Amino acid sequence: MQSVEFEGYWWPPGEHENRVGGVLSYEPESGATLNLFESFESGVLLTREREHEAHSRLYGLSKEGDLLTLVDSHRDGFSSTQTVAGNVSYSTYQPRYVLDGIHVPQNKNISFTRLTTSFPGIEEWTQHIPSSDVDGVPGRTVEIVVDNPDPIEAKTVEYTLTLSSSFKTSRSRGETPSVPNETRFHLYPKHPAITLSRLRDYIYSLRGLLTIATNHPIEPRYVQARTPDSGFTTIDVYYGNPSFGQPGSPGITNLNFRLPDIPNGFSGLIERWFGLRQDTKSAIDLFLGTQYNPNMYRENIFLSLTQAIESYHRRRYQDEYMDSQKYESGVYPDVMDFIRGDLNDVYDDPSMFHGNSLSQSQVQQLKTMSDAHDIPNDLGNVLDSAIKYANEYSLRKRFKELVNDEFHSILTGLPHSAVGQIHPIVETRNHHTHQLKGEQKDPAIAEGADLTRLTWSLEQLLEVAFLAEIGVSESQIRNTLYDRYKQYRVL
Secondary structure, eight states, X not given: OOOEEEEEEXXXXXXXXXXXXXXXXXXXXXXXXXXXXXXXXXXXXXXXXXXXXXXXXXXXXXXXXXXXXXXXXXXXXXEEXXXXXXXXXEEEEEEEEXXXXXXXXXXXXXXXXXXXXXXXXXHHHHOOXXXXXXXXXXXXXXXXXXXOOOOEEEEOSSXXXXXXXXXXXXXXXXXXXXXXXXXXXXXXXXXXXXXXXXHHHHHHHHHHHHHHHHTSOOOOSEEEEEOTTTTTOOEEEEOOOGXXXXXXXXXTTSOSOOGGGSTTHHHHHHHHHHXXXXXXXXXXXXXXXXXXXXXXXXXXXXXXXXXXXXXXXXXXXOOBSSOHHHIIIIIHHHHHHHHHSOHHHHHTOGGGOSSSOOOHHHHHTOXXXXXXXXXXXHHHHHHHHHHHTTTBOOHHHHHIIIIIIITHHHHTTXXXXXXXXXXXXXXXXXXXXXXXXXXXXXXXXXXXXXXXXXXXXXXXXXXXXXHHHTTOOHHHHHHHHHHHHTTOOOO
């Protein structure tokens, strides 16, 4: 998204006659800011009024004639100054969204019937571009023949997504004409309309897919939409996101895959990706958070990636040592009864004995662990919580399944592979999570350059998992990641 500025008049719903001048500035990273030359307050004293602290809608008309709707604007600045001419006041608002091209009435929900967006570099990634043939001599008449590819389509439960390309001729004096093109995504909901929050989620989904595909943090060039009332008028949608300040164009030599590499094409890729994201959204968001925030502390990147892998495994694989119902109804309550409960509840089950069960008098002579060891109540609560979740796989177990089993054939031999690194990964994670006082540090705990290398191992494991899930072949994953990670050096 590009920075943009609108100077004009602004007013709350129903107060067009009391409109005031101001400038709306939009920056992709920080969002929009409305600086009013006067406040909306009226009266002699011009004191700050509660009714103007927040507005679900504000309207604007720029000098160029743009109709603007500001959504969920909260005031973050107000000042009032006494001058010779009287009191002068100023206000600043932070809108969450800006709609350029329409005034949406306050009594109507904001929704869209179509969404269009484009991202830098997707022409190279999709390979879905017009073919052209230029015949002629620079400076004279030339003939340009362009064959525009048909749109390709993917359908999900919620919407239809199409990918299309368009072109326009470009020529400078004395130069051979060129045919620049742009590839766009168009999203059509199957339900009546798209809300603002869903629109934002769709953009995040596409951005996440392209970031993983291109191995590059990527941001939308623009977001455009149509409402039920806008007809064929296109509305530009602006909202802030810290990652929007990242460089836009991915390098074509570092792509993890291109669209033609996927066996089932666009439709198969979209079906797999959105299914994967729906099931493992937390893992994907944690991974992408490290890609869009490279200036995070290395320890935080390491912990985020570890948590992403744990979340991914939890959602996609067997997660328990034994049947959860049997554990929760039998093992867990019995263990807690041993610790601080009623031993009669434990020993009334014949399956606890090889032969004859204990008599009532014998059971009454037994002590719970809490009584025998004088376990404090707070410690009992901690044990209760630990035992309640003890049936879930440990982090070490999860890594073993992913590294030594599921993705072992891809990971083996890759530079900075997690193969053989499970113990230092787990110990390093435990150290940074708990850091117990007085505990001797395990020599396997990674620091400095070793921590950087382990972080690359985690990043690589997640890339392998995501790429395999969306249909990239094992051989391509191995070759692509091998060529990339062999260049990684700790400076």
